[in-house]
Amino acid sequence: MTTTLKAPRAESRSIGSNVRGYAERVRGGDMGALPAVFGLVVLCTVFSILKPAFLTSGNFANLFTQGAAVTVIAMGLVFVLLLGEIDLSAGFASGVCAAVLAIMLTDQGLPWYAAVGAAILTGVVIGTVIGTLVAKLGIPSFVVTLAAFLGFQGLVLLLVKGGTNISIRDETILAISNKYLPPALGWGLLAAGVVGYAALQLLRARKRTGRGLAADPVSLIAVRVGALAVLGGLAVYFLNLERSRNAAVVSLKGVPVVVPIIVVLLLVLTFVLRRTGFGRHLYAVGGNAEAARRAGINVDRMKISAFMICSTLAAVGGVIAASRASSVDPNTGGSNVLLYAVGAAVIGGTSLFGGKGRVLDAVLGGAVVAVIENGMGLMGYSSGVKYIVTGSVLLLAAGVDALSRKRAAAAGLR
Amino acid sequence: MTPVLELRGIDKSFGPVQVLHDVSFSVYPGEVTALVGDNGAGKSTLVKCVGGIHPIDSGSYFFEGKPVQVHSPRDAAALGIEIVYQDLALCDNLDIVQNMFLGREHKRGLVLDEDTMEEMAAKTLQSLSVKTVKSIRQHVSSLSGGQRQTVAIAKAVLWNSKVVILDEPTAALGVAQTAQVLELVRRLADQGLAVVLISHNMNDVFAVSDRIAALYLGRMAAQVKTSEVTHAQVVELITSGRSGDLGLTNGVPA
Numbered sequence A: 001m002t003t004t005l006k007a008p009r010a011e012s013r014s015i016g017s018n019v020r021g022y023a024e025r026v027r028g029g030d031m032g033a034l035p036a037v038f039g040l041v042v043l044c045t046v047f048s049i050l051k052p053a054f055l056t057s058g059n060f061a062n063l064f065t066q067g068a069a070v071t072v073i074a075m076g077l078v079f080v081l082l083l084g085e086i087d088l089s090a091g092f093a094s095g096v097c098a099a100v101l102a103i104m105l106t107d108q109g110l111p112w113y114a115a116v117g118a119a120i121l122t123g124v125v126i127g128t129v130i131g132t133l134v135a136k137l138g139i140p141s142f143v144v145t146l147a148a149f150l151g152f153q154g155l156v157l158l159l160v161k162g163g164t165n166i167s168i169r170d171e172t173i174l175a176i177s178n179k180y181l182p183p184a185l186g187w188g189l190l191a192a193g194v195v196g197y198a199a200l201q202l203l204r205a206r207k208r209t210g211r212g213l214a215a216d217p218v219s220l221i222a223v224r225v226g227a228l229a230v231l232g233g234l235a236v237y238f239l240n241l242e243r244s245r246n247a248a249v250v251s252l253k254g255v256p257v258v259v260p261i262i263v264v265l266l267l268v269l270t271f272v273l274r275r276t277g278f279g280r281h282l283y284a285v286g287g288n289a290e291a292a293r294r295a296g297i298n299v300d301r302m303k304i305s306a307f308m309i310c311s312t313l314a315a316v317g318g319v320i321a322a323s324r325a326s327s328v329d330p331n332t333g334g335s336n337v338l339l340y341a342v343g344a345a346v347i348g349g350t351s352l353f354g355g356k357g358r359v360l361d362a363v364l365g366g367a368v369v370a371v372i373e374n375g376m377g378l379m380g381y382s383s384g385v386k387y388i389v390t391g392s393v394l395l396l397a398a399g400v401d402a403l404s405r406k407r408a409a410a411a412g413l414r
Numbered sequence B: 001m002t003p004v005l006e007l008r009g010i011d012k013s014f015g016p017v018q019v020l021h022d023v024s025f026s027v028y029p030g031e032v033t034a035l036v037g038d039n040g041a042g043k044s045t046l047v048k049c050v051g052g053i054h055p056i057d058s059g060s061y062f063f064e065g066k067p068v069q070v071h072s073p074r075d076a077a078a079l080g081i082e083i084v085y086q087d088l089a090l091c092d093n094l095d096i097v098q099n100m101f102l103g104r105e106h107k108r109g110l111v112l113d114e115d116t117m118e119e120m121a122a123k124t125l126q127s128l129s130v131k132t133v134k135s136i137r138q139h140v141s142s143l144s145g146g147q148r149q150t151v152a153i154a155k156a157v158l159w160n161s162k163v164v165i166l167d168e169p170t171a172a173l174g175v176a177q178t179a180q181v182l183e184l185v186r187r188l189a190d191q192g193l194a195v196v197l198i199s200h201n202m203n204d205v206f207a208v209s210d211r212i213a214a215l216y217l218g219r220m221a222a223q224v225k226t227s228e229v230t231h232a233q234v235v236e237l238i239t240s241g242r243s244g245d246l247g248l249t250n251g252v253p254a
């Protein structure tokens, strides 16, 4: 008994100790968001230098609408990856849900909310079925979802009647990926977000200090809030610039509608993972399923819920993709969508081995994937090259994940 | 003194194999009862019967003098019986507090009440005079074997438990860490808990226990006070089921 228990009251949580703790974690193999943030900075710098068009407001707005669907699907995948499982069908599940949306809107003439409801319900059902097969029958998720991958590909084909496409004309659905918030609203939402974040952080720190528990110092909170305000401010400012070539005819400015949707999903899902018993149990099952079982956690139910959440978010991703393409065709949710989504989650720092991951990872990784896709497109590379590069980046991210695990094991951290 | 936990005439078979024969076992508050026996004698099976993991075939189960029915781990936990399994059952990717409250989190509405859990965990660790962990918000993956064992034990005593059963808690530990865990085991008993310690190490058994219960081929060979027997006698009880006038005669308790 050499070192002493630092009672929580005595435990300091200054900026210095936070930085030190972070450095220690990184050295121990837990890189967190570091590779994704580093990659983003490097990629953006390189593309801006090589292709000035990359750094325009129009292209910046494009990045968001381009990456949104993959990011949302990746958010869902995080839940499944947390359990150490995989959902290879998430891409085509989003395609099936998009097709359901399109059919409800056009053939059935339903209002947009009913059609979205039907698409999401489809996602819920898909996830429940996959989850049940994995949890109750014990078929490996790799196999179940590989089968579903093929099955859903066929289902999309049948739904859109072989090779044609269904175009979407509903204003509300189209607005998601093609319309922008009024500039003032963009600023207003950002201000509300920053103030809300600051208030939450301060309140929590005050409550903890009041109970004699270690709390983040005000200076650290100020740094975090400041960073959010500056980054958010820059983004909103940039997106609010006029990007129409002929502003007199049609004005194009503002934050894409899909951005607040992603932010809300990020906040809600992060809350679920970090602050609820359900989220805690997901991590527990991913970390040690037997321990979770002995602690009275219903492991099967957790698995089914994770697949359900994944497919439900895939449905949301499908709606966003349909909005962006203004139509649904047999390839919606196909080709590279799944790989990009898995790549996004893993690049962001979610482990393929389970137990480690955040919803924010999907957003950061989704940004990396979108920047690669967008920047290389601007530079005139073919799809072939883009696939190869993205594939390599995914491999790199998975390598980093595996290596950091090894490193953690070597450091006695696992 | 009345035992807090008492089993009488427990039989337990797995299919055609009878693993426990007419086992009686008593555990007293404020004492460490060592449960010893050779590999396969039935120690873990007996403990799992106590913990509600295996149903007993016949026999009676008394808790604080009253007959009770224990059909699941939850029933045992509700009585105040906590078992620390040899393979620990901690989640490496969660911190100490999160592990201690796993499956029994304090909540306010939907939201986890982290502050209360942190306070209670710190208090429990302090009451056990655990001084080896740097921060209770540390991931369990960064702890040594002894520290992990400590967390598992702290998790067991967090719930105002009355009986804590430890299945070979020192089997994988080095000398210093074994000493730490044994010290902790003694402290639990001194605080009034009934502790059952399963161990193959006679030195450990004699160092901390007040009573020794020796299982031999699924039968309780003897339950004796530690102070009234010698090392050699206990080894004999373990290996042959009897020692002098202690133990089984023709397979039946004397």
Ligand SMILES: Nc1ncnc2c1ncn2[C@@H]1O[C@H](COP(=O)(O)OP(=O)(O)OP(=O)(O)O)[C@@H](O)[C@H]1O
Binding pocket: B014, B017, B019, B037, B038, B039, B040, B041, B042, B043, B044, B045, B046
């Ligand atoms: N679930 C089970 N099904 C069938 N037989 C079992 C089961 N669990 C235990 N046994 C048998 O019961 C006997 C006693 O096993 P138990 O694990 O209780 O021994 P133990 O005293 O804990 O041994 P050790 O010191 O090796 O841990 C063994 O012969 C074992 O094979």
Ligand SMILES: [Mg+2]
Binding pocket: B043, B044, B045
């Ligand atoms: Mg055993």
